[in-house]
Amino acid sequence: EPEVTQTPSHQVTQMGQEVILRCVPISNHLYFYWYRQILGQKVEFLVSFYNNEISEKSEIFDDQFSVERPDGSNFTLKIRSTKLEDSAMYFCASSEGHSGDTEAFFGQGTRLTVV
Amino acid sequence: RKEVEQDPGPFNVPEGATVAFNCTYSNSASQSFFWYRQDCRKEPKLLMSVYSSGNEDGRFTAQLNRASQYISLLIRDSKLSDSATYLCVVNLYSGYALNFGKGTSLLVTP
Numbered sequence: 265e266p267e268v269t270q271t272p273s274h275q276v277t278q279m280g281q282e283v284i285l286r287c288v289p290i291s292n293h294l295y296f297y298w299y300r301q302i303l304g305q306k307v308e309f310l311v312s313f314y315n316n317e318i319s320e321k322s323e324i325f326d327d328q329f330s331v332e333r334p335d336g337s338n339f340t341l342k343i344r345s346t347k348l349e350d351s352a353m354y355f356c357a358s359s360e361g362h363s364g365d366t367e368a369f370f371g372q373g374t375r376l377t378v379v
Numbered sequence: 380r381k382e383v384e385q386d387p388g389p390f391n392v393p394e395g396a397t398v399a400f401n402c403t404y405s406n407s408a409s410q411s412f413f414w415y416r417q418d419c420r421k422e423p424k425l426l427m428s429v430y431s432s433g434n435e436d437g438r439f440t441a442q443l444n445r446a447s448q449y450i451s452l453l454i455r456d457s458k459l460s461d462s463a464t465y466l467c468v469v470n471l472y473s474g475y476a477l478n479f480g481k482g483t484s485l486l487v488t489p
Contacts, residue, residue, distance in 0.1 A: 295475065305406065306383075307423060307466065312475035320475040355422055363477055364411040364470035370422035 266290045268371035271357050276377045277346055285341045285374045287356030296339045296355040297368065298331065300324070307342065311340065312363070346378045380405045385467050385480035393488055396457050398481045402450040402467030411470035412443055414452045416463045417482060423466055426452075457487045 267289045277283050289296050298310040306379040311321045313331055332343045339358075341351055357363075381483065382405045392398050404412075411428035429450055431443040440453040450467055467480040 278412060297475070299477075309476035309478070309481040314475070322476065335486070353405075353420075363475055367425045367428075368477060372422050 266369075268358055268369050270358055270371035272374060273372065274375045274377070276379060279348060279378055280345050283343050283346055285343075285354050285356075285376070287339045287341070287371055288337050289339055289358030290354065290360075290369055291337070291365050292358050293358035293369075295319075295359045295361065296331075296333070296369075297359075297363065297364060298341045299354040299355045299357060301355065301368075301373075302352045304355075308326075312339070323366075346376075348378050351378045353371065353378060382406075382471055383467055383469050383480040385465075385483050386387045388478060388483040389486055391442045391486045391488060392457055394457055394459060396487075397453065398485060400465050400467075400485075402452075402480055404448050404450070404467075404469045404471065404478075406450055406469075406471045407445070408473070409448075409469050409471050410451050410473055412441075413467040413468040413477070413480075414439075414450075414480075415468050416429055417466055420447070420461050423468075423473060423479075441465060445459050454485075457485075459487050459489065461485060463485045 271286045296313040300305045311325045312319045328344045353373045357368045359368045413425040414426040416426045417423045433442045438455045440452045464482040466482045471478045
């Protein structure tokens with residue numbers, strides 16, 4: 265069964281460092297997303313990406329965050345200068361159509377720990 | 380009203396029991412509704428979409444009450460493998476974002 269894959273599964277970084285989280289969405293999907301889940305909290309939307317541009321972003325997705333689809337398969341989330349409060353599980357997701365209409369498939373997540 | 384609100388539980392039920400979860404959402408104009416399941420420290424996985432007329436998938440039944448802005452999930456004949464957190468998810472503003480509730484924890488015991 266096709267799946268969304270994320271690397272690394274766990275990333276530890278020092279405050280102020282840049283991190284790049286990587287995702288390979290399902291190959292025929294057109295919509296890509298990043299969500300995060302702080303431990304014990306709800307899953308929160310960060311950003312969606314369609315047709316090579318950001319289609320929507322939340323208040324969380326400030327200037328410290330960026331996304332990129334550098335080639336035909338990868339989708340990355342960059343955090344420029346990490347803060348302690350960026351510690352969370354980051355989920356990449358993809359869907360064939362708009363997420364309101366079709367199933368969004370989530371990757372297994374990258375646990376980011378900022379120390 | 381919080382955007383998507385759920386009773387956090389936990390619900391502890393014996394195998395074979397019927398259990399129901401409820402969820403309320405803030406935007407009456409919302410059009411898309413889902414139940415996801417999340418196992419401990421794993422990714423959310425779609426359990427079922429929720430349709431206006433209500434829908435059933437095996438032991439799982441979902442209902443939508445637009446007037447009350449209320450969604451429910453009923454699980455019949457609970458199995459040990461149903462133990463998980465159940466996430467109510469709404470596409471609140473018809474954008475690309477899915478809005479998640481905090482989840483309701485279910486533990487099915489032998």
